Structure formats: C-alpha cells, structure tokens
Amino acid sequence: MIDIHSHILYGCDDGAKTIEESLELLKAEKRQGVDLVYFTPHFHTEKNNLEEYSLLIKEHYNNLLLKTNTPEYPKIKTGFEVHYFSGIKNCDCLDKLALSGTKLVLTELDFFNITENVIEEICEFSWYTGYTPVLAHIERYHKFPGFKKLLKEIKKNKVYCQITAASFLNKNIFKKEAFKLLKEGYVNFIASDTHSLEKRPPKIKEAFEEISKKCGKDIINNILEFEKSINF
Numbered sequence: 001m002i003d004i005h006s007h008i009l010y011g012c013d014d015g016a017k018t019i020e021e022s023l024e025l026l027k028a029e030k031r032q033g034v035d036l037v038y039f040t041p042h043f044h045t046e047k048n049n050l051e052e053y054s055l056l057i058k059e060h061y062n063n064l065l066l067k068t069n070t071p072e073y074p075k076i077k078t079g080f081e082v083h084y085f086s087g088i089k090n091c092d093c094l095d096k097l098a099l100s101g102t103k104l105v106l107t108e109l110d111f112f113n114i115t116e117n118v119i120e121e122i123c124e125f126s127w128y129t130g131y132t133p134v135l136a137h138i139e140r141y142h143k144f145p146g147f148k149k150l151l152k153e154i155k156k157n158k159v160y161c162q163i164t165a166a167s168f169l170n171k172n173i174f175k176k177e178a179f180k181l182l183k184e185g186y187v188n189f190i191a192s193d194t195h196s197l198e199k200r201p202p203k204i205k206e207a208f209e210e211i212s213k214k215c216g217k218d219i220i221n222n223i224l225e226f227e228k229s230i231n232f
C-alpha cells in the first residue's frame, strides 16, 4: 500500500515537530501495511518560497533516509500538498511540486472559493501540463458552494480524487459523504493525511477493513489495482 498524503516530515508545517515523531509515525504506517509514504508538506505560493522550502525538505528527508533503512520502516518519498493558486496550470515548477517520480500533483482547494474559474482550471490542468491534479480530501468540500459542479466536471476530465482514511471510520462527520463518493466511483486514492499520533494518525488499514465490511472487497481491490497502475 502507498500513502500519498502525509505531514510526517518534521519541522516543515503543522505536522510532525521532531525527527523522533517522524520515526514513530513511519513505524505506525508500516504496521498498517504501508510500504511507501509520501511526505506532502503544505505549500502555499503566497507563503512559501519554493527554493528555500525545498532545501529544508531535502535536508530533513535526507536525515530520515539515514535512519529508516530497516524493515520496520516504509520507503519514503517527497512531494507537496499544493494549495490551489490561480495560474497553476501555467506554472513552470510543476515538476518540483509533483509527487516525486510521478506526474501527480496533490492539490488542495480553498473551501470557500470553488468557483467556475477554479473548476475550469483544475479540469484543464492535465490537458495543458501533462500533470494530473489529485484533489486532496474531497469529502471535506461537500457542503461548500461549487462542489456539485466540481464533481460533474471531474467525471468528464482527468482529475483524480483522494479521501482521508479516517473519514470512513467511527462517527467522523465526513463518513456519509466519504462512502457516497466511494460508491459513486470518485475515489482514486485513500490516504492518511497523518499529522501526528493524536491528530489524524495513520488509519488506512482500519479504513480498508471498514470499507470491505460495508461495501465488499472488490472496491478495495480496484483502488489497489489503480495504485499499481501508477508508476510510483
């Protein structure tokens, strides 16, 4: 299994604070059956200088690489959770923003700003750039204006969607919407969006078990097959 969305890389955003915390979280991921974890720190064009931020990420990533070369840890790679910005489809740094080794750009939308223009740009994104947006935690947008239109347009274009594993569990406020989107075929990836052991810990295994129980195993197999089709 691959986790394409996490804030496990220490000292970069609101996720893990220390290298020790990163190591604990990576061990927890491996115990969940995750073989490869992408570190996806938040990236905001107006807040982060990509060059400086990338240097910090590289330094912390290299420190973790040295400590995780044993079977109790998953493999690790870097990427970003890119906060949508107008002009993203013309940006010349998509190779740096994409999940390492792929043509996928994990993209977070502004809840209050899912406008016609945003939807149009997201849908045109892959045609213009060859990179495919993966919309982060789409279940969280469902009550905001523009969501229904967004879903309608996604179906017609090359846009992938990710749901947070914990949204399928317990009394999560997004549970109903997460299952609805899954059954309607919108979900390409289930990822942890791990921030810490307390805030959104890795729950992919539990989510897969809950989904299997409620919807059968085929839906999980389809997601894993799709994962294999991407050259991570």
Ligand SMILES: [Fe+2]
Binding pocket: 005, 006, 007, 081, 136, 193
């Ligand atoms: Fe995130």
